[in-house]
Amino acid sequence: MIGKFNRPVKLWVIMVTAVVVWMLSTSFQRANSAGKEDIYEQLKIFSDVIELIQKDYVDEVDSKDLIQKAVQGMLQGLDPHSSLLPPDAFEDLQIDTKGKFTGIGIHITMQNGFVTVISPIEDTPAHRAGIESGDRIIKVDGHLIKELREAVRMMRGPKGSKVAVTVMREGVKKPIDFEITRDEIPIQSVKVINLKPGFGYVRISNFTGTTTQEFEKALEKLEASPEPLKGLVLDLRNNGGGLLNQAISISDEFLDKGQIVSMKGRDKKNTKVFNATPSSVQRTYPIVVLINGGTASASEIVAGALQDQKRALVLGTTSFGKGSVQTVETLRDGSGLKLTIARYYTPNGRSIQAKGIEPDITLKFKRLDATEATTGDESMLKERDLENHLEAEGEAEKPDAKKKPEKPAADPGSRMKDAESRVGPLKLETLQNDNQVMRGLEILIGYDVLRQAKN
Numbered sequence: 001m002i003g004k005f006n007r008p009v010k011l012w013v014i015m016v017t018a019v020v021v022w023m024l025s026t027s028f029q030r031a032n033s034a035g036k037e038d039i040y041e042q043l044k045i046f047s048d049v050i051e052l053i054q055k056d057y058v059d060e061v062d063s064k065d066l067i068q069k070a071v072q073g074m075l076q077g078l079d080p081h082s083s084l085l086p087p088d089a090f091e092d093l094q095i096d097t098k099g100k101f102t103g104i105g106i107h108i109t110m111q112n113g114f115v116t117v118i119s120p121i122e123d124t125p126a127h128r129a130g131i132e133s134g135d136r137i138i139k140v141d142g143h144l145i146k147e148l149r150e151a152v153r154m155m156r157g158p159k160g161s162k163v164a165v166t167v168m169r170e171g172v173k174k175p176i177d178f179e180i181t182r183d184e185i186p187i188q189s190v191k192v193i194n195l196k197p198g199f200g201y202v203r204i205s206n207f208t209g210t211t212t213q214e215f216e217k218a219l220e221k222l223e224a225s226p227e228p229l230k231g232l233v234l235d236l237r238n239n240g241g242g243l244l245n246q247a248i249s250i251s252d253e254f255l256d257k258g259q260i261v262s263m264k265g266r267d268k269k270n271t272k273v274f275n276a277t278p279s280s281v282q283r284t285y286p287i288v289v290l291i292n293g294g295t296a297s298a299s300e301i302v303a304g305a306l307q308d309q310k311r312a313l314v315l316g317t318t319s320f321g322k323g324s325v326q327t328v329e330t331l332r333d334g335s336g337l338k339l340t341i342a343r344y345y346t347p348n349g350r351s352i353q354a355k356g357i358e359p360d361i362t363l364k365f366k367r368l369d370a371t372e373a374t375t376g377d378e379s380m381l382k383e384r385d386l387e388n389h390l391e392a393e394g395e396a397e398k399p400d401a402k403k404k405p406e407k408p409a410a411d412p413g414s415r416m417k418d419a420e421s422r423v424g425p426l427k428l429e430t431l432q433n434d435n436q437v438m439r440g441l442e443i444l445i446g447y448d449v450l451r452q453a454k455n
Contacts, residue, residue: 207242231444241297
């Protein structure tokens with residue numbers, strides 16, 4: 001069969017197969033003889049399929065693209081979080097975790113088919129140039145913009161370089177052109193405000209390389225208020241996670257001893273225990289942690305650690321349930337291999353994989369201002385809804401992966417407000433209309449009243 005193919009294709013396939021064999025050689029050394037033979041046999045089938053596609057497929061296929069899709073399919077067949085990251089996506093991931101990037105400084109979303117500005121980040125080039133919330137970005141450097149990722153890619157660039165941005169603005173008939181000089185933009189992952197004297201609120205949106213530093217500054221700001229800090233609402237809702245070491249250090253701010261989280265992987269090097277260390281600043285005030293279905297991964301580690309160590313009361317709805325750890329390895333072409341290497345466990349040995357953190361007090365979100373629409377937690381996908389998701393250890397049966405959760409219809413007009421509340425500046429009025437924040441505050445005030453009565 002192979003002899004019927006032309007020589008160039010045959011040589012190309014032999015080279016690809018040789019590379020694959022070399023990449024898997026480490027695994028082969030660990031396998032027994034029968035296992036090796038089976039893997040080699042499957043590689044031959046892989047080679048045959050590539051040759052057939054190259055020779056007979058209806059359209060010409062780019063060989064590099066073909067191999068990347070094969071690798072991507074192999075990884076995505078493992079679990080929802082293992083994947084091949086092309087160089088641009090790998091670069092985006094590195095930017096997201098570094099805590100800063102170079103660009104113009106705006107939060108954007110897709111709304112009604114347009115790339116729309118949620119808000120300019122304060123004291124950034126976009127803010128100084130006069131870009132406003134609600135502006136629709138139609139062109140970047142004269143190129144018509146249709147996709148969110150495309151807009152992000154084109155507006156980012158080297159510090160000091162210029163970019164032309166064209167927007168449509170409500171009430172203005174003609175497009176508005178801006179020439180903006182890119183600068184270094186910090187990614188703010190922590191926001192802080194006083195709910196009332198003596199009671200603070202801190203929101204962590206994700207865990208980047210600077211989150212602990214930002215968090216400590218936020219606590220210092222609250223603790224420096226004239227009124228001593230009597231309680232803290234820590235908001236981890238819609239926090240999709242991030243760096244493991246940052247989640248550990250955030251938890252460690254409130255714990256002096258005991259376990260924070262443990263990891264268990266098939267390889268011993270991926271089995272670790274992380275313990276709390278004595279803090280230089282004693283922070284003993286009570287804490288209410290807010291979680292919901294968007295609380296995932298690193299944020300679940302923080303919530304689980306503080307809950308198991310009896311250091312905080314957890315309020316809200318069950319979290320996402322991503323109890324797995326990924327590592328990212330750089331490949332020779334600049335792409336990244338994101339691979340699941342372990343499951344993690346809370347201090348009490350709970351695996352939250354596909355289960356989530358269950359709150360001490362269950363309270364669904366709703367706005368207290370009846371004029372604003374509410375989007376319920378029921379509309380959120382969970383880890384258990386993802387195809388090929390990992391099960392918690394000891395669970396053999398998976399729910400039907402093809403069955404998709406029903407999502408209630410959300411008011412389209414509420415989406416911009418929801419996005420604004422997540423990334424815009426904190427507004428006390430918005431928090432006062434948030435029933436979960438207000439319940440957390442009531443609990444802290446009640447605790448303080450009882451403490452004083454006891455004394």
